[in-house]
Amino acid sequence: MTAPSTDRHADAPPAQRLEEFPRRFCGVCGRVVRREFKPGPGGRPDASCPRCGSLERHRFLALLLSALQPTMPDLGVLLDVAPTPHVTPLLARLGPRHHVRLDLGADNRLVDVLGSLTELPLPDASVDLLVCYHVLEHVPDDRSAMREIARVLGSGGVGLVQVPFRPGTRTDEDPSADEEERLRRFGQRDHVRYYGDDFEDRLVESGLAFTRVTPRSVLGERMCTWLKVVPDELVWIVRSSANAAVPPPLEVDPTPTGLARAFEATLDELTLVRGRLLDSRAETERLRRQLEAAGSGWTARRVARGVRRRAGRLLGRG
Ligand SMILES: C[S@@+](CC[C@H](N)C(=O)[O-])C[C@H]1O[C@@H](n2cnc3c(N)ncnc32)[C@H](O)[C@@H]1O
Ligand SMILES: [Zn+2]
Known part of the structure; x- marks a missing residue:
């Protein structure tokens, strides 16, 4: 007869075990954070990684990139519009042959090219991967910007696009609004609109075909909590509609179902990290009990020193 397991986690399915693990994991810097994240812009709680400063959208982008990575062994031009310092290394x-970071220069972010999304200094069909997060809501003529994205994407090119978006509404916009009004209506002094459902019509009218994904659709609810991503925050995976009939040379099907499959490997790695921590917690507890049992006296002190050393190593202090 097998002795009953003393580990109360042992028989629980992985999802339940995950719930009992109240820490956060940042997919951008790859660190486990032993408390809630720091507040993000506007005081949004539990948003920003205290180690690298990533926000929810950057952490989901990190996962999207790791799911897409195996399908992009030979990346030519990668265009990163409005680059974020902690995302650049990802x-x-x-391994793109050309990594082009571009921004208008409204702030001091590190770029290779100062330029506008509405007039990209790149040839037609030259870009393999384009990342454009939280830029279009700044651009008065966003349709020009979208047309430029469609123009530069190559036949297998993929763009990852995100904007602040309120489903079930129409886009509220006014490029002539003053800063106070922009803040009130669009959430930031330098935003000229808040997108609603017609965002997708604009993409299509500008020559882009798209698939939308959310963290919830590919990761599931519990993993969203652990990674602290916003479950329903949409990302649009766009391609030039001129090429939409040509299947992309991606092994990963960039739909939620396809991505979920690709995510499995990534999630396995995360589960490993979590497993190691659970193990080290159990091991630490075992050492603590040994330490208590050692009592006093010379031998006990020697045992205690050894145990402390091992515990220190286990906790990363050795
Ligand atoms: C909120 S930041 C986005 C930062 C980053 N992508 C992220 O997701 O955290 C917006 C950026 O868009 C840039 N921007 C605004 N209009 C632009 C344009 N027409 N072309 C290129 N960049 C533009 C601004 O200079 C600013 O750096
Ligand atoms: Zn981080």
């Missing part, structure tokens, strides 16, 4: 890891 993009560099994809």
Whole structure:
């Protein structure tokens, strides 16, 4: 007869075990954070990684990139519009031959090219991967910007696009609004609109075909909590509609179902990290009990020193 397991987690399915693990994992810097994340812009609680400063959207982008990575062994041009310092290394890891970081220069972010999304200094059909997060809501003529994205994407090219979006509404916009009004209506002094459902009509009218994904659709609810991503925050995976009939040379099907399959490997890795921590917690507890049992006296002190050393190593202090 097998002795009953003393580990109360042992028989629980992985999803339940995950729930009992109240820490956060940042997919951008790859660190486990032993408390809630820091507040994000506007005081949004539990949003920003205290280690690297990533926000929810960057953490989901990190996962999207790791799911897409195996399908992009030979990346030519990667265009990163309005680059974020902690995301740049993740993009560099994809090994593009040309990694072009572009921004209008409204702030001091590090770029290779100062330029506008509405007039990209790149040839037609030259870009393999384009990342454009939280830029279009800044651009008065967003349709020009979308047309430029469609123009530069190559036949297998994929764009990852995100904007602040309120489903079930129409886009509220006014490029002539003053800063106070922009803040009130669009959430930031330098935003000229808040997108609603017609965002997708604009994409299509500008020559882009798209698939939408959300963290919930590919990761599930519990993993969203652990990774602290916003479950229903949409990302649009766009392609030039001129090429939409040509299947992309991606092994990963960029739909939620396809991506969910590709995510499995990534999630397995995350589960491993979590497993190691659970194990080290159990091991720490075992050592603590040994330490208590050692009592006093010379031998006990020697045992205690050894146990402390091992515990220190286990907790990363050795
Ligand atoms: C909120 S930041 C986005 C940062 C980053 N992509 C992220 O997701 O955290 C918006 C950026 O868009 C840039 N921007 C605004 N209009 C632009 C345009 N027409 N072309 C290129 N960049 C533009 C601004 O300079 C600013 O750096
Ligand atoms: Zn981080």
